[in-house]
Amino acid sequence: MSIHKEEIKSALSQVLHPKYEKDLITLDLVQDLIIQDKYVAFTLEMPQKDDSLADYLKKECGKAIHKFVDKEAVLDITIGINISRQRELDGDDAGQQHTQQQAPQEPILPGVKNVIAVASGKGGVGKSTVAANLAVALSQTGAKVGLLDTDIYGPSVPTMFDVKERPNITTQKKLVPIEKHGVHLVSMGFLVDTDQAMIWRGPMVTSAVKQFMQEVEWGELDYLILDLPPGTGDIQLTIVQTVPLTGAVIVSTPQTVALDDARKGVAMFSKVNVPVLGIIENMSYFVPDDAPEKKYYIFGKHGARKLAQKLEVPFLGEVPLREQIRETSDSGTPVVAADPASPSAIALKEIANRVQQTVSIQTQSESSNSKVDIKIRP
Ligand SMILES: Nc1ncnc2c1ncn2[C@@H]1O[C@H](COP(=O)(O)OP(=O)(O)O)[C@@H](O)[C@H]1O
Ligand SMILES: [Mg+2]
Structure with a gap:
């Protein structure tokens, strides 16, 4: 049985983002979902680099997919940093929540x-x-x-x-x-x-x-x-x-x-x-x-x-x-x-x-x- 995109989306809608307290699908953070048999690849968009949050979300996505969709699913989750999402996600209270400086971006092709x-x-x-x-x-x-x-x-x-x-x-x-x-x-x-x-x-x-x-x-x-x-x-x-x-x-x-x-x-x-x-x-x-x-x-x-x-x-x-x-x-x-x-x-x-x-x-x-x-x- 092959896996369907809708099943993955429904599993990921069970994963809550700890900061925004909404699920990853509602926040529209899951992009480029590709499925081939048991292979499931997608990009998880984050407004800034945060390795520990990325690890946490990857783990939670894995748990949800293995539990609700297929325990043999092979996952390939890429973290995509999209800084333009910051304001969108933070809404009006961006200024209050973010006193902390944005992490410096690491460009993919620096030269x-x-x-x-x-x-x-x-x-x-x-x-x-x-x-x-x-x-x-x-x-x-x-x-x-x-x-x-x-x-x-x-x-x-x-x-x-x-x-x-x-x-x-x-x-x-x-x-x-x-x-x-x-x-x-x-x-x-x-x-x-x-x-x-x-x-x-x-x-x-x-x-x-x-x-x-x-x-x-x-x-x-x-x-x-x-x-x-x-x-x-x-x-x-x-x-x-x-x-x-x-x-x-x-x-x-x-x-x-x-x-x-x-x-x-x-x-x-x-x-x-x-x-x-x-x-x-x-x-x-x-x-x-x-x-x-x-x-x-x-x-x-x-x-x-x-x-x-x-x-x-x-x-x-x-x-x-x-x-x-x-x-x-x-x-x-x-x-x-x-x-x-x-x-x-x-x-x-x-x-x-x-x-x-x-x-x-x-x-x-x-x-x-x-x-x-x-x-x-x-
Ligand atoms: N303007 C052209 N005149 C003559 N032969 C061409 C021209 N453009 C492409 N070809 C030839 O057509 C074939 C296909 O071209 P290619 O660049 O490999 O196409 P694509 O990358 O789109 O598959 C090649 O043999 C190439 O040498
Ligand atoms: Mg070619």
Whole structure:
């Protein structure tokens, strides 16, 4: 018998928060509930770091689930610090109750200025190709860039960057990214055998990604690009909620089916308040090598551009469908590094510039709003 979300919620509604004297469900502290057979994973949101309270609540959740739902349930409870919840939970008497200073926050990626997720609703639309070229193009502008390939079922970085070696581990047991074409690379494919990964379930993937955030020696980076697995399901949702994202870009082809999925992507990010930096259209038109002046709109014309207008998100540009883009990716040097003056590379570099501009606008407007909505999940 598999466990249902409602059963877990009902068990957790028996757990009282000692400070607010209400249960965890009423307080809306249980997020990202994922269940696979007996595996139950969720995030318990806390407005500030408090290890002893966290341990207490974890224990109580375990007791309630084992007692009311299934004594064999395997629990994976993550504590998420969401400081914007403080006022909400404390209500009007915040000032009276909190004479004590907030515990200093421990950031998840301390040296990283901007984290950008590259997502797509569908697989095979060129998300990894765009992510790889975006990373290289940003590093060509002088920025320090990392690329984390979180696609455990189909990692692309080992092929696209021709990485055959295994990464080094520091004495603090942190993984050192491999540097190629100016980009600091980490891929699930460096460590996990893809055949073996096929049997991994969603919650295992998300906890592996969390580990990758924290146990990699990223150092100082201007941009960390996340190549997300295709789709807009629980895995993607949990990943984007684990990381303090600056924003997300969505890759789509101009086809209706891909656009429908791109729309879901935009909706997913909006739901979790991650700014959508824009939509990139890949495979916009085919340019034959023997007639480079021609453009064939084989998947339809301007589909993603129109979608961006409709959803009122920026349109970041078009990437042509060209043999050279596939060839360079397959041979381990993304086109912006392999042939920087080619029309394909120029298109991708323009997109990188627009991403850079959008990020700086985004960061400026955020700091002027002095919005505090950082999610840190230790
Ligand atoms: N603009 C393009 N022109 C030619 N081939 C492309 C282009 N974009 C992607 N490809 C190729 O299409 C395939 C799928 O791309 P990939 O980036 O792996 O997609 P995803 O990450 O969305 O699954 C790869 O073989 C890649 O080289
Ligand atoms: Mg991919």
